[in-house]
Amino acid sequence: xxxxxxxxxxxxxxxxxxxxxxxxxxxxxxxxxxxxxxxxxxxxxxxxxxxxxxxxxxxxxxxxxxxxxxxxxxxxxxxxxxxxxxxxxxxxxxxxxxxxxxxxxxxxxxxxxxxxxxxxxxxxxxxxxxxxxxxxxxxxxxxxxxxxxxxxxx
Amino acid sequence: xxxxxxxxxxxxxxxxxxxxxxxxxxxxxxxxxxxxxxxxxxxxxxxxxxxxxxxxxxxxxxxxxxxxxxxxxxxxxxxxxxxxxxxxxxxxxxxxxxxxxxxxxxxxxxxxxxxxxxxxxxxxxxxxxxxxxxxxxxxxxxxxxxxxxxxxxx
DNA sequence: TTAATCATGGATATTACATATCCACAATAG
DNA sequence: CTATTGTGGATATGTAATATCCATGATTAA
Numbered sequence: 173x174x175x176x177x178x179x180x181x182x183x184x185x186x187x188x189x190x191x192x193x194x195x196x197x198x199x200x201x202x203x204x205x206x207x208x209x210x211x212x213x214x215x216x217x218x219x220x221x222x223x224x225x226x227x228x229x230x231x232x233x234x235x236x237x238x239x240x241x242x243x244x245x246x247x248x249x250x251x252x253x254x255x256x257x258x259x260x261x262x263x264x265x266x267x268x269x270x271x272x273x274x275x276x277x278x279x280x281x282x283x284x285x286x287x288x289x290x291x292x293x294x295x296x297x298x299x300x301x302x303x304x305x306x307x308x309x310x311x312x313x314x315x316x317x318x319x320x321x322x323x324x325x326x
Numbered sequence: 327x328x329x330x331x332x333x334x335x336x337x338x339x340x341x342x343x344x345x346x347x348x349x350x351x352x353x354x355x356x357x358x359x360x361x362x363x364x365x366x367x368x369x370x371x372x373x374x375x376x377x378x379x380x381x382x383x384x385x386x387x388x389x390x391x392x393x394x395x396x397x398x399x400x401x402x403x404x405x406x407x408x409x410x411x412x413x414x415x416x417x418x419x420x421x422x423x424x425x426x427x428x429x430x431x432x433x434x435x436x437x438x439x440x441x442x443x444x445x446x447x448x449x450x451x452x453x454x455x456x457x458x459x460x461x462x463x464x465x466x467x468x469x470x471x472x473x474x475x476x477x478x479x480x
Numbered sequence: 481t482t483a484a485t486c487a488t489g490g491a492t493a494t495t496a497c498a499t500a501t502c503c504a505c506a507a508t509a510g
Numbered sequence: 511c512t513a514t515t516g517t518g519g520a521t522a523t524g525t526a527a528t529a530t531c532c533a534t535g536a537t538t539a540a
Binding site for chain 4: 330331332364365366367370384385386387388389
């Protein structure tokens with residue numbers, strides 16, 4: 173079980189955008205240079221955030237990306253789901269009803285107990301990520317970092 | 327982010343073994359038939375559980391697998407880690423110190439805040455799975471299922 | 481002792497997905 | 511108009527999951 177490496181990219185990209193003035197935009201090329209990651213591939217990931225309604229993208233000179241809403245309304249879970257999808261890592265294929273030992277349907281009135289445990293764990297994971305916003309991340313950064321990012325990208 | 331499909335196999339296989347008498351063993355072939363999954367591949371997964379100390383495997387006729395310890399000492403997390411490994415799905419590659427916008431080492435005295443959030447979420451997931459044992463899973467099953475499994479495999 | 485059963489490990493093929501690049505196109509600011 | 515920038519599609523490449531097969535060794539039953 174692993175998240176794509178691009179998860180880290182979009183988390184940091186969103187954190188950087190959260191440090192910029194409201195009207196400022198940042199291009200994919202700028203972010204690519206800023207983090208030292210491949211530009212075209214980063215663009216693909218940022219496009220996912222746009223489709224998810226987290227970023228807005230504008231074309232043309234002086235265009236680029238910016239956050240679509242306030243930093244305290246964007247959770248880490250929002251970002252992770254946008255880049256990786258919201259699927260549960262465990263998929264119950266009703267193994268209890270397969271093969272020679274298949275349980276009869278009348279014995280399966282309750283949902284699979286194992287799937288329920290896995291689902292609860294995933295929900296705990298989601299809740300943990302949903303509880304943290306970009307605003308809180310930025311608030312915890314040293315001022316020296318924020319100053320530097322504004323100087324480079326603002 | 328997804329768990330291998332074999333996660334479901336080993337969870338159900340362990341749940342079935344938890345329903346058998348202490349001295350009974352089950353062969354990979356039996357379990358393969360019982361669940362309708364490919365035998366050789368299932369064997370590979372069960373071997374992981376043996377290496378993790380969750381099962382013991384014995385060769386020869388009347389051999390097979392059985393649980394290595396009491397069902398209330400085997401958590402769902404134990405099984406998931408055995409089959410999938412215990413790695414954190416999010417890997418922090420210190421992106422903040424990469425590329426043109428790299429933060430200076432003296433500004434990185436604290437661990438990356440984003441990585442910390444992801445780590446906490448994974449820990450919440452692990453705790454949730456560690457809190458449930460095979461004994462609790464079996465206790466919640468209908469008697470009709472347990473009877474059937476004993477009749478087929480005991 | 482022999483034969484059948486069974487786990488173990490290694491080698492190998494197939495498939496799916498993440499990673500990565502490139503190009504054509506549309507939109508926009510100057 | 512022209513340069514810039516995002517969007518979408520097509521296309522590689524590499525790695526991991528899925529899946530099978532066989533050789534080997536261990537064990538039990540006859």
